[in-house]
Amino acid sequence: MGLTFLAVHAHPDDEASSTGGLYRVLADQGVRTVLVTCTNGEFGDAPGGAKPGDDGHDADAVAKLREVELDRAVEILGIARLVRLGHRDSGMMGWPQNDDPRAFWSTPVEAAAAELAVVLAEERPEVIVTYNEVGFYGHPDHIQAHRITLAAIRALDYEPTLYFNAIPASVMKLYEARWAEEEARRREADAAKGVVRDPDPADDAEGIEMATPDEMIDVTVDVSSGAGAKYDALAAHASQIADSFWIRQGRDAFIASSSYEWFVRASNPRGLTGPASDIFAGYR
Numbered sequence: 001m002g003l004t005f006l007a008v009h010a011h012p013d014d015e016a017s018s019t020g021g022l023y024r025v026l027a028d029q030g031v032r033t034v035l036v037t038c039t040n041g042e043f044g045d046a047p048g049g050a051k052p053g054d055d056g057h058d059a060d061a062v063a064k065l066r067e068v069e070l071d072r073a074v075e076i077l078g079i080a081r082l083v084r085l086g087h088r089d090s091g092m093m094g095w096p097q098n099d100d101p102r103a104f105w106s107t108p109v110e111a112a113a114a115e116l117a118v119v120l121a122e123e124r125p126e127v128i129v130t131y132n133e134v135g136f137y138g139h140p141d142h143i144q145a146h147r148i149t150l151a152a153i154r155a156l157d158y159e160p161t162l163y164f165n166a167i168p169a170s171v172m173k174l175y176e177a178r179w180a181e182e183e184a185r186r187r188e189a190d191a192a193k194g195v196v197r198d199p200d201p202a203d204d205a206e207g208i209e210m211a212t213p214d215e216m217i218d219v220t221v222d223v224s225s226g227a228g229a230k231y232d233a234l235a236a237h238a239s240q241i242a243d244s245f246w247i248r249q250g251r252d253a254f255i256a257s258s259s260y261e262w263f264v265r266a267s268n269p270r271g272l273t274g275p276a277s278d279i280f281a282g283y284r
């Protein structure tokens with residue numbers, strides 16, 4: 001039997017941003033790849049950049065648009081199976097959408113974990129990837145994805161290797177500089193139009209440290225052969241990412257700067273030691 005990789009992501013586009021290169025590389029190696037997307041992404045941007053609560057933001061229409069975008073990204077990345085759990089987007093932490101009984105954040109962990117456990121039992125992946133306990137940057141849907149993944153794994157009759165996606169501190173410094181440049185550009189453009197934007201909640205994650213110390217990275221995967229597909233998959237999520245610094249830098253520059261993806265080992269049934277370059281270390 002061949003190897004199977006499965007990632008549990010919160011929203012459409014998360015699969016491309018943190019595991020897009022890995023998905024394409026593994027698919028090209030003949031590994032079976034599976035994606036579980038927990039929410040429909042209702043509270044992303046609407047066409048034209050309208051935010052939740054703005055005129056022109058229709059949450060259900062946004063979800064339908066993002067469904068089409070996700071299908072395209074899945075095709076680009078060679079993902080063999082996409083499972084949509086279909087929960088409603090919870091919005092950013094502290095938003096009123098958190099309290100919607102349909103929201104992923106409001107769904108009992110046991111209930112959502114049972115849905116995921118069915119998929120895990122069907123696929124029996126050797127390796128699973130999701131977010132750490134703070135959801136990487138504090139988004140409630142990312143945190144919930146972490147919680148249901150751990151609960152679903154406990155229901156299995158075997159122990160897969162679980163990884164959390166990560167960004168080394170040395171790399172995060174470079175990203176933060178790019179983000180600051182992009183934020184300055186946006187504010188300058190807004191000011192020219194007489195627009196004053198409220199701060200993005202994602203820019204202030206209550207002191208959450210998104211970077212991982214370099215020495216704590218367990219797996220550094222060379223995804224240079226999949227970097228072009230990663231860019232194309234990100235671009236497929238145009239409603240959310242078209243104006244991001246990732247896309248604005250252009251495909252060639254993105255490929256040149258996106259050769260690696262990083263992961264921290266959260267379980268270790270194979271008794272691995274030291275850093276690795278293969279997410280399937282211990283299995284091949």
